[in-house]
Amino acid sequence: MIARIDRLQVLLVVMLAALGVMAVFSAHADWVRQVVWVLLGGAVYVAATFHDFRRLRALAPALYAGMLLMLIAVHLIGHTALGARRWLSVAGFPLEPSELSKLALVIVLAAYLSRTERMSWRVFAGALALFAAPAGLVLTQPDLGTTLVLVAVTFGVLFLAGARPAQLASLVAGGALALPLLPYFLRGYQRRRLEIFLDPSQDPLGAGYNLLQARIAVGSGGLFGRGWLHGLQGQLGFVPERATDFVFATFAEEFGLLGSLVLLTLFGTLLIRALRSATLSPDRFGELLAGGTFVMVFVQVVENVGMNIGLLPIAGIPLPLIS
Amino acid sequence: MISLGGAEPKPRWSLRLTAAATVAVLVTGVLVDKLAQLQVTDGSRLAALAQANTIHRVVLEADRGIIYDRHGSPLVENSPVWSLAVTPAGLLSEPMDRAQELIELARISGVAEEKLAAQLFAADPFESVIVKTNLTQAAELAINERLPELPGASIVQRSVRNYRDPLVFGHVVGYVGPIDPAEQKRLEGLGYQPDEMVGKVGVEAGLESSLRGSDGWADVEVDARGRVTRTLAIQPPVPGHALYLSLDAALQKATAASLAAGLVRDQKTAGASVVIDPRTGEVLAMVSIPGYDTNLFTHGISQAAYNRLLNDPDRPLLNRAIAGQYAPGSTFKMVTATAGLQEGKITAQTLLSCPPYINVSGWIYHNWASYSLGQMNVAKALATSCDTFFYQVASMVGDVTLARYARAFGFGQAQAIEMPGVAAGLVPDHIWKQIHCGVPDLNSDECRWSEGDTITFGIGQSYLLTTPLNQAVYVATLANGGHLLRPTLVHEVRDANGHVLPKQAEVAANVPASADTIQAVREGMREEINPPYHMNYWFRASGVPSDGGGKTGTAQWGGSGLDLPTHAWFVFFAPYSQSEISLSVFVERGELSEVEAAPIGVDIMKFYRNNVGTIRSA
Numbered sequence: 001m002i003a004r005i006d007r008l009q010v011l012l013v014v015m016l017a018a019l020g021v022m023a024v025f026s027a028h029a030d031w032v033r034q035v036v037w038v039l040l041g042g043a044v045y046v047a048a049t050f051h052d053f054r055r056l057r058a059l060a061p062a063l064y065a066g067m068l069l070m071l072i073a074v075h076l077i078g079h080t081a082l083g084a085r086r087w088l089s090v091a092g093f094p095l096e097p098s099e100l101s102k103l104a105l106v107i108v109l110a111a112y113l114s115r116t117e118r119m120s121w122r123v124f125a126g127a128l129a130l131f132a133a134p135a136g137l138v139l140t141q142p143d144l145g146t147t148l149v150l151v152a153v154t155f156g157v158l159f160l161a162g163a164r165p166a167q168l169a170s171l172v173a174g175g176a177l178a179l180p181l182l183p184y185f186l187r188g189y190q191r192r193r194l195e196i197f198l199d200p201s202q203d204p205l206g207a208g209y210n211l212l213q214a215r216i217a218v219g220s221g222g223l224f225g226r227g228w229l230h231g232l233q234g235q236l237g238f239v240p241e242r243a244t245d246f247v248f249a250t251f252a253e254e255f256g257l258l259g260s261l262v263l264l265t266l267f268g269t270l271l272i273r274a275l276r277s278a279t280l281s282p283d284r285f286g287e288l289l290a291g292g293t294f295v296m297v298f299v300q301v302v303e304n305v306g307m308n309i310g311l312l313p314i315a316g317i318p319l320p321l322i323s
Numbered sequence: 324m325i326s327l328g329g330a331e332p333k334p335r336w337s338l339r340l341t342a343a344a345t346v347a348v349l350v351t352g353v354l355v356d357k358l359a360q361l362q363v364t365d366g367s368r369l370a371a372l373a374q375a376n377t378i379h380r381v382v383l384e385a386d387r388g389i390i391y392d393r394h395g396s397p398l399v400e401n402s403p404v405w406s407l408a409v410t411p412a413g414l415l416s417e418p419m420d421r422a423q424e425l426i427e428l429a430r431i432s433g434v435a436e437e438k439l440a441a442q443l444f445a446a447d448p449f450e451s452v453i454v455k456t457n458l459t460q461a462a463e464l465a466i467n468e469r470l471p472e473l474p475g476a477s478i479v480q481r482s483v484r485n486y487r488d489p490l491v492f493g494h495v496v497g498y499v500g501p502i503d504p505a506e507q508k509r510l511e512g513l514g515y516q517p518d519e520m521v522g523k524v525g526v527e528a529g530l531e532s533s534l535r536g537s538d539g540w541a542d543v544e545v546d547a548r549g550r551v552t553r554t555l556a557i558q559p560p561v562p563g564h565a566l567y568l569s570l571d572a573a574l575q576k577a578t579a580a581s582l583a584a585g586l587v588r589d590q591k592t593a594g595a596s597v598v599i600d601p602r603t604g605e606v607l608a609m610v611s612i613p614g615y616d617t618n619l620f621t622h623g624i625s626q627a628a629y630n631r632l633l634n635d636p637d638r639p640l641l642n643r644a645i646a647g648q649y650a651p652g653s654t655f656k657m658v659t660a661t662a663g664l665q666e667g668k669i670t671a672q673t674l675l676s677c678p679p680y681i682n683v684s685g686w687i688y689h690n691w692a693s694y695s696l697g698q699m700n701v702a703k704a705l706a707t708s709c710d711t712f713f714y715q716v717a718s719m720v721g722d723v724t725l726a727r728y729a730r731a732f733g734f735g736q737a738q739a740i741e742m743p744g745v746a747a748g749l750v751p752d753h754i755w756k757q758i759h760c761g762v763p764d765l766n767s768d769e770c771r772w773s774e775g776d777t778i779t780f781g782i783g784q785s786y787l788l789t790t791p792l793n794q795a796v797y798v799a800t801l802a803n804g805g806h807l808l809r810p811t812l813v814h815e816v817r818d819a820n821g822h823v824l825p826k827q828a829e830v831a832a833n834v835p836a837s838a839d840t841i842q843a844v845r846e847g848m849r850e851e852i853n854p855p856y857h858m859n860y861w862f863r864a865s866g867v868p869s870d871g872g873g874k875t876g877t878a879q880w881g882g883s884g885l886d887l888p889t890h891a892w893f894v895f896f897a898p899y900s901q902s903e904i905s906l907s908v909f910v911e912r913g914e915l916s917e918v919e920a921a922p923i924g925v926d927i928m929k930f931y932r933n934n935v936g937t938i939r940s941a
Contacts, residue, residue, distance in 0.1 A: 156343070159343070162339065213376075215361065215369065216372045216373050216376065217373065218358070218361050218362060218369075219362055219365050219368070219369025219370065219372075219373075220366070220369045220372070220373035220374075221362055222362055222363070222366040222370060223363060223366070232373045232374070232544075233373050233377070236377050236547055237547035238373075238376050238547045252358070252362065253373075256362060257359060257363060260358050260362070261358075264351060264355065268348075268351055271347055272344060276334060279334035279336050279340055280334050280335075291340065291343065294347075295343070298350075302350055302351075305354050305358075306354065309354070309358055309361055310357075310361075311353070311354070
């Protein structure tokens, strides 16, 4: 069993997790909790390696049902943050089901699409139906960022599963048609975020402030950074959500372009390894599972880093393994 | 992560997996490009922004120097005032919480909520804005207690000038106020803060550079809420110099009381008096009535109160002692006497007539007496204040020479005393009249200097103007034997460490007159206050020895002719030899100087004599 573990992958994950703890510590957040979560994640990983991943396939329907139940529970008894219901308290632990829904959707789609080689319109429609239920629940929390990740994951898995060009094109077209409807799903602050993204100087103290301060933090890191725990913007609280959504800005300020490149390289290598494991996979389920995981992590890294450097609108998506 | 197994299978890179990898590489490339742009291309610019966000230079205001009287009795103190300041970026960030905080801030500061919000919205979010000044002590305590719940808000303490006895000392000490827009540029060039107070009037303005001190600064690091996290560098402020005025507080109060009592006695509302030491030029008292409450200005005077001061017919804002310009009348006769004696037109023994009038080319010029006072020498002419005697002397001397002597006694010059707004007065002659007649035809009556102009100049009328300060300097020159002194309000200046700073020279010039000439003039002043002349009555009545010299003057103003309104003057020095005090008393619209002005001077002298020990103590 142990021999089958990708050692490089483990090393990358450990390094990223270590950087994450450093960044969170520097951001004056609860780094102990971060360590606990990292260890918890590690335990799950180790437990998973002792089980054949193929058993996940059988578990997929139950996983899917559990996910939907939790998302519904959020709507009924969830805690509110920033005007949206996202959190569930499970034995005192804050739990964000929308986070879990991403991974669950990857597993479920991989299980569903691996049952057939050919992508008929019926199979295609079934996949969309599997996507629509959790996506709808997440969107109405509302959590636009996670919804977009779910969209990307679905698109990616369908692509890797061999969806026909016409099917992919219909997805793009559908997305384009849905775009004008988006403002109806956006809360005031979300709409504001979009507007501010288009013109950050509009409101330097409010929503645009986040964007501006994050950009200033990243830029002031320069080539080599200000040094761990020596960032001005991050240390003095000018970077908002410095331990979560904007942890990358805090990191980039303290470690500079070089540190940022190291971080991106670690992520890049990890992602390529994920794709490689897809190519090595003995069956279609494994291939799609690895591919879906790749899409999920990739989309989140790009969106998070992108919003930290002002390339993409703020969507409240955390940086995987770090924040 | 999900681990994938298999017994060393060969990687099968499908087209779609390769495409996914390619997209990942390209997108990462875009991220890296943008990162490089931010961190390398824009790096230093953004780093400067971060610096500006977090490092602030805070001005540490220097304490303004305290102004004392010559014995160290404070005439002004720096009292603390509190203001409420808000750093917009430090307010609660959630819109609802922020609105709630603004409501609370508006409530405790008493500023209207809309006004407060507008003020904060317009400001630099990282700079603190003063939203309310002059908090009461109760408000300051109440806000201070609540500060922990009001992030972004802070209490700023500054000092404000609090003047003692402003109605008595106000015209001399002056006051500070906000910088005028017209002066803003110049003062900011000198390092003034836009909201700093600057001396406006009196020695507060005249000695601004000495009193102000130099501000220090501190470079502090602040967090996003505007709280100081540490101090990086500090340059402590240097307090302004301590200023020991030449005034004797007790004599100043006595002078003000004597003048006020005299004005009330004769139903007058305005006057001035200046007392100086004829040996040093130090001003021991300087009073202008009415005064006003200078403290109104430091606390921000209301428009209504200011208008009241501006429109008051007695013009309380005018410091008559330095800026009121009036004809000196008969008090000028010592100049005419000096000129006549020194120019050899008369001697101390020369006898001239004192007719009730003289006729100059058809115009009649009267004496104050409607009968002849007979033949007299210059001393008796001064003692009796015979106008017709001095008409003759002025006519012999001529306007240009008379003007020269007038200037030698300090007439027509703004004294270089340590406050702004000092008026020069006016010494006329025929050239002056031609320049200022305002008519193109220089041969017209308005422009031609007449013999009448010359002879009335000789009794301190004509176009001649002087100030109470100039009069005091003038009589000091007679008191000390002909040394024209530079009057000063400063006894001593000490820097922040208590070191006494050097003073400038005191004698400005000497009157071009021999000791004998000055002596002859002084003799006339001595006689005037001694028997058989009426003036002696005031000295006897007050029990003040008539050891000294005096001269009264009732000056006409407002045109020419008979029955014009008058001002009353009295100038005096004492003792007769080794004089140590000289003074001028001015009563606006005074009708009879012997009755209205002279008793005030005697009253001041009485206080001086009774308290000379404390006034002259070191």
